[in-house]
Amino acid sequence: METPGLVVHGEAAPFSTALRSLLNNPQYSDVCFVVGQERQEVFAHRCLLACRCNFFQRLLGPKLGSGMPSPVVLSTVPAEAFLAVLEFLYTNSVRLHRHSTLVSFLLLLMGSDHTLPHTHSGLERNVFQHRSSFHFCSQLCLEFVVKVLDVELVCEALQVAVTFGLGPLQERCIAFIEAHSQEALRTRGFLELSAPALLSLLRSDKLRVDEAELVLAARSWARVGAAVLERPVAEVAAPVVRELRLALLAPAELSALEEQNQREPLIPVEQIVEAWKCHALRRGDAARGAPCRRRRGTLPREHHCFLDLPFK
Template structure:
């Protein structure tokens, strides 16, 4: 019986360091990328990319083109995110930076494919593009762990949008919990105004938002105005998927009257929803059929009529 050979493992760190020195190194490179809107030139090595990732196998083809090859243009990919992906492919590790992570979070190698807001891909892409079973989730997990550690008011809404777009449940939960604790600040960010309706809905359904309903209604109107300008659609049409989650019955009568007047000038909320809120005031109780619309949030400021509502904050 043949004696099995002895496998000798060298030190991992010097090996990783040597390969890292080849990232974006013109030396021995045989493929060139032009990346991002700034058209940054990035050098790489065909054999290494192809053996690590099926995406590059398909992109680069089995044989190099004769003569001087034309660069591969990836104009929609942020250069910093692309270099992070290359570093992981070359070394199996990656050094992440706060502002590059949102573009790197989606399933590998989605950063190569365009904006995270518009990609139709799902986690199945990860399955198809990484050879090693242990590696196909590692890059994603690294990015998600990093995002959770660096979450702040400016980053959280962008991270929430990524989580909703790609079905990253744990990240979505962490982002929502962060926004619940820092609601006032988060609602003032550009990231909040750029949320999709599907990302905004779970926020508006939360009882734990630390914000008063009057301020939340103002934020929802600002969000709808931005969406209306981008989509060239009426404000009320853009707001339709989310306004039912606004709890108008929490407003005092004077506030509700002011909202009704503003709504005449700039329609945002269906008239019947405002009528329902007035019914709560007239009947001096919450509408049991639509109990959530009368339930106070964590940040709801007290009004005299709140004692008549059926459902206090839980």
């Protein structure tokens, strides 16, 4: 029986540093990517990408001929995110940063072959179609997102979670927004949420915001969507406004909303009628489909006493 040879392990840090020096280094590179709308050139090494990732193995194919092949154009991939992915492939680690770079990186890692839902920011289907190749790195990225959630990042992270069905991340984002509702509703990320992502928020009983503010926030969200998608405000708002709890508004507030709704349609007339029925009959269950459960941030109004509906 042959005696097994002695395995000698070198230090990991110098090895990683040496590989990192090859990252986006034109020396010895044999493939060039043209990345993002800015068409930034990124240099890489085919053998390393192919052995580390099945996607790149399929994308790059066998090397033909000599010299540098034609650049691979990835115009919809953010350059910073692409470089972060390469950093992980070269060194088995990655420096993650907050906000836009982080979210773009997560989108890149979690890409699928399903069409993404329309969001106001116009998320596009990206080039990475195979989740398994980046599963470990994507888990690290998800853990990092949860650790660094803040008001400016949380709505963007929620959109990613809803888009790709990341239940734990979605729950964490919603819980964060429930605790920081007013601040989150004022962010650009909130205005750029897709309808399914916004629905997940409006169905919560734990939002620390009054219903009147939620109506204003929904109108602002719909206006942005109408401008981006070139559709009427009421059409954009249709998937989400049913979750607004109009019966919680006082009669004067409901009248003001009705007048504004005539000038700029947002809420179906029958939904406003249902809210008036709750006031007229002095019962919260007067109209089916007219939600009137209090939220944590609901300000008290005189008529709430006859709704007699506790917090969930």
